[in-house]
Amino acid sequence: MITVDWSAWKPGDEDSQLIASAPGWLAEGLRNQRISFPGSEDVDLDSIARIIALGLGEGSAEATVTKKIVNELGLLKPLATSLAHFGMALAMSQRALGDYRNVEGVRVQWDSAGCCDKCDKNDGKIVEAGQAFTTGHQFPPACNYCICCIMPFIEF
Ligand SMILES: [Zn+2]
Numbered sequence: 596m597i598t599v600d601w602s603a604w605k606p607g608d609e610d611s612q613l614i615a616s617a618p619g620w621l622a623e624g625l626r627n628q629r630i631s632f633p634g635s636e637d638v639d640l641d642s643i644a645r646i647i648a649l650g651l652g653e654g655s656a657e658a659t660v661t662k663k664i665v666n667e668l669g670l671l672k673p674l675a676t677s678l679a680h681f682g683m684a685l686a687m688s689q690r691a692l693g694d695y696r697n698v699e700g701v702r703v704q705w706d707s708a709g710c711c712d713k714c715d716k717n718d719g720k721i722v723e724a725g726q727a728f729t730t731g732h733q734f735p736p737a738c739n740y741c742i743c744c745i746m747p748f749i750e751f
């Protein structure tokens with residue numbers, strides 16, 4: 596299953612690894628994106644984030660990261676799958692936004708994958724990098740299995 600913007604992906608992605616390594620990153624991400632998964636309040640999100648960060652740095656597939664979360668932390672597979680997907684998509688979006696913000700005058704456009712009604716509300720909308728889209732999100736994921744992405748929008 597393709598879940599993030601793999602076109603922007605490079606193996607050994609140290610920037611997104613760095614992003615995901617910040618203490619409290621995953622808990623804050625879930626809060627900011629207004630997403631919760633059943634059982635996610637009972638697990639050690641920093642430990643999960645550590646595995647996600649490592650996976651990002653190594654260019655691992657989501658399935659590999661999920662398996663590690665299950666094996667090393669004993670999470671149930673559905674929750675591990677949800678958190679691995681969410682975390683990797685989040686780090687990718689944050690890294691992308693970080694890149695775009697460094698470019699003068701760049702605005703970002705939401706490209707909805709049709710995940711849900713919420714995501715579709717943002718589809719094609721253009722904001723200044725770092726500003727909120729229609730749903731209040733600065734970047735995907737906006738829902739549990741969001742595979743939307745943001746891309747730079749430059750007017751010529
Ligand atoms: Zn959605």
Ligand SMILES: [Zn+2]
Pocket residue numbers: 707708709710711714735736737738740741742743
């Ligand atoms: Zn989405």
